[in-house]
Amino acid sequence: MDIHSSSVEETRAAGAEAAHRSKPGDIWALIGDLGCGKTEFVRGFTTALTTSILIRSPTFTILNIYDTPMFSIYHFDFYRLKSSKELFEIGFNEYLHGHGVCIIEWADMFPGVLPDYTRTIRFTDAGNNQRMISLPDIY
Numbered sequence: 001m002d003i004h005s006s007s008v009e010e011t012r013a014a015g016a017e018a019a020h021r022s023k024p025g026d027i028w029a030l031i032g033d034l035g036c037g038k039t040e041f042v043r044g045f046t047t048a049l050t051t052s053i054l055i056r057s058p059t060f061t062i063l064n065i066y067d068t069p070m071f072s073i074y075h076f077d078f079y080r081l082k083s084s085k086e087l088f089e090i091g092f093n094e095y096l097h098g099h100g101v102c103i104i105e106w107a108d109m110f111p112g113v114l115p116d117y118t119r120t121i122r123f124t125d126a127g128n129n130q131r132m133i134s135l136p137d138i139y
Contacts, residue, residue, distance in 0.1 A: 002135070004132060008040050015045035015048070018045055019044070019045040020048060024100055028103045028104065028118070029108070029111075029120045029121070031121070032123025036123035036124060039055070039057045041123070049068035050067075053067075062076060062078075062080070062087075063075065065100075071100045072098070072099065073103060074098070076103070076107075078104060079105065081109065119136045120136060121136070
């Protein structure tokens with residue numbers, strides 16, 4: 001399913017919809033160029049479950065954890081990683097198989113570390129401040 005977004009609010013609404021369709025153990029791989037809406041999607045996802053958390057891209061920290069009443073959200077950003085070894089040094093596998101939901105920005109940098117059941121969402125710049133958000137068929 002493709003969603004055309006022409007605003008931050010529409011991108012966040014797509015994230016909120018994904019949140020309502022999520023359950024512990026889900027893994028969402030977000031793929032797209034810089035500035036295509038990945039972090040805004042995560043803001044919408046998280047604020048759909050709790051409004052008391054400030055969402056920031058984990059570009060420099062690699063991982064942010066947000067606790068919500070439904071489940072924890074493990075928000076990863078692979079952008080600055082040099083190798084998948086760095087993921088395993090921070091216990092990435094425990095998060096993948098934990099009791100929360102993993103959302104991974106720049107997931108295409110290390111696709112080999114993701115389980116087969118990972119749901120991929122692609123973000124593309126469609127020009128004129130438009131974004132295309134391509135959601136998996138099971139969405």
